[in-house]
Amino acid sequence: MRILFTSLASYGHLYPLLPLASAARDAGHDVVYATGPGFHPTLEKAGLEPVTAGLTLHEAFGLLFAGDTRSRYEVPEAELNEAIGKAFGRLLPTRFMTDLAPLLAEREPDLVVYEMGNPGGAFAAHQAGIPAIAHGFGRVSSGGPMDHISEQLGVFAAELGLDGDTRFFWGQPFVDICPPSVQAPEFAAGARRVPLRPVGWSEPGDLPPGVESRDRGRPxxxxxxxxxxxxxxxxxxxxxxxxxxxxxxxxxxxxxxxxxxxxxxxxxxxxxxxxxxxxxxxxxxxxxxxxxxxxxxxxxxxxxxxxxxxxxxxxxxxxxxxxxxxxxxxxxxxxxxxxxxxxxxxxxxxxxxxxxxxxxxxxxxxxxxxxxxxxxxxxxxxx
Structure with a gap:
């Protein structure tokens, strides 16, 4: 089976997908991972084939605030939330769609696994007629900037002919790594959850000296x-x-x-x-x-x-x-x-x-x- 994984180029968005991507590779599937080039060395260390797609978060917000000399903390909350909605709900998905389209045509994957923060993977798969499933990175949140993102995504998805509640990722299966007892109740009740144990992923390295041999009497x-x-x-x-x-x-x-x-x-x-x-x-x-x-x-x-x-x-x-x-x-x-x-x-x-x-x-x-x-x-x- 040919599987394309894709996520935003960020530790918190990419690392949660690596255990499943690695397990799929170990199971004999042909796995390719599409994200920003800054994380290609990480993917190579994990034994996964990287390909380039999308903008980084820094690039996306740089475009939205081009010429603005204010620091992040000088931007009013309402304005910042609106910009977050545009970045995650329109700008990033659009760029990922553009970059993934030729890759999907070339590789012809049987399945796209997209990280929940990167719905451009879902949109590209939809346009190519390829099945897609979402992969979470934690608890599914709402309120604040998340509502702005959902609003933008809802409009974008409707333009593409995708129906369904954006909170539940258009009715697609959702790989959920959040323990059910602490998952958002509304999401847990409405989504097509595929439970997956959250397995931590770190760059290979040694623990600081003394951690494993320390006296457990002191916390x-x-x-x-x-x-x-x-x-x-x-x-x-x-x-x-x-x-x-x-x-x-x-x-x-x-x-x-x-x-x-x-x-x-x-x-x-x-x-x-x-x-x-x-x-x-x-x-x-x-x-x-x-x-x-x-x-x-x-x-x-x-x-x-x-x-x-x-x-x-x-x-x-x-x-x-x-x-x-x-x-x-x-x-x-x-x-x-x-x-x-x-x-x-x-x-x-x-x-x-x-x-x-x-x-x-x-x-x-x-x-x-x-x-x-x-x-x-x-x-x-x-x-």
Whole structure:
């Protein structure tokens, strides 16, 4: 079977698809992966054939704000949400459609698997008469910028002759890596879900020294604000100071958007790392403090770790609400996010037995979901 996978060129959008794409390849299918060239080395390391398609998020927003000298934080929320709707609901899908059309004609895949943030894959498949299924990257959110995206996509899809609710991806099967108990109820009830266990994916690499051999009597707290511009030095510093005052080891993944020098000197119980293999690290962690990105949220569910979320944008707020609603952690938003609040909340979560029971149950729920190999075996029925 010939299968084309496609996603936006972003860690949070591409990494969730790699386990299924790799399992499909291992099952003997002819797999090609279409995304931006910046992630082609990652795909090659995973043993997948990359091809170029689409714009990056930076390119898309560069086009929308061409000539605008304001920083992202100077743009009013309403204007920013409208731009997000245009980027994800029209600009990015259009470019992916354009780039995928000749590729689909040349490769003639039997099935297109498109990441939910890249509906251009669905639109291109529809125009080529090829079956398509969606692949999620986390909880399906609504509200805020998501409503603007859905509105734009609904108009675009109607122009192409695709009927159905955009929230449920035009009635197509949807590979859902979110545990059912924390998935959006409306989506879980209405979509044609194909459950898939969220398997973390990291670039191959070693864990920081001492993580595997450390004394488990002292908790390990992992702090990350992800790989996007949401990573701000002042926010990281505030959280870091609060965590450093705990009787715990603190491992901070600073990511590419933070100047480590700007963090200054850190206490002896804090370790700064530009990058860590997160999927390998999480099973060793006692608390995850993060921005609310889908990959980290699901990874913590799978690892059975409590979470303290500090959401900054996009779907991070609804992810935080889901974690809090499940009893699996806490959130700090806006003015609540102080050094003292981080210290107090993190200390409470580390000692809370009720939270420990909840996250243990979530880990068991994730472990019981179908594996990538099991879902790869189902793919021929959708082609």
């Amino acid at each position: 390990l707290v992992y702090l990350t604000l992800g790989t996007t511009g949401a990573s701000q030095a002042h926010l990281l510093t505030s959280a870091l100071r609060g965590l450093a005052s705990l009787d715990a080891e603190v491992l901070v993944a600073t990511g590419p958007a933070v100047d480590v020098a700007a963090l200054g000197e850190v206490p002896s119980n804090v370790r700064l790392e530009a990058w860590v293999p997160q999927s390998e690290l999480l099973p060793h962690v006692d608390l995850v403090v993060h921005h609310g990105g889908s990959g980290t949220t699901l990874g913590a569910f799978a690892a059975g770790a409590p979470q303290l979320l500090m959401p900054q944008g996009a779907d991070q707020f609804t992810n935080a609400d889901a974690v809090v609603g499940a009893g699996a952690g806490a959130k700090l938003v806006g003015d609540e996010l102080t050094t003292e609040a981080v210290r107090e909340t993190a200390g409470r979560l580390l000692a809370d037995r009720a939270v420990a029971d909840v996250v243990r149950g979530l880990a068991e729920e994730v472990a019981g979901m179908p594996s990538p190999e099991e879902v790869a075996a189902q793919l021929p029925q959708y082609g």
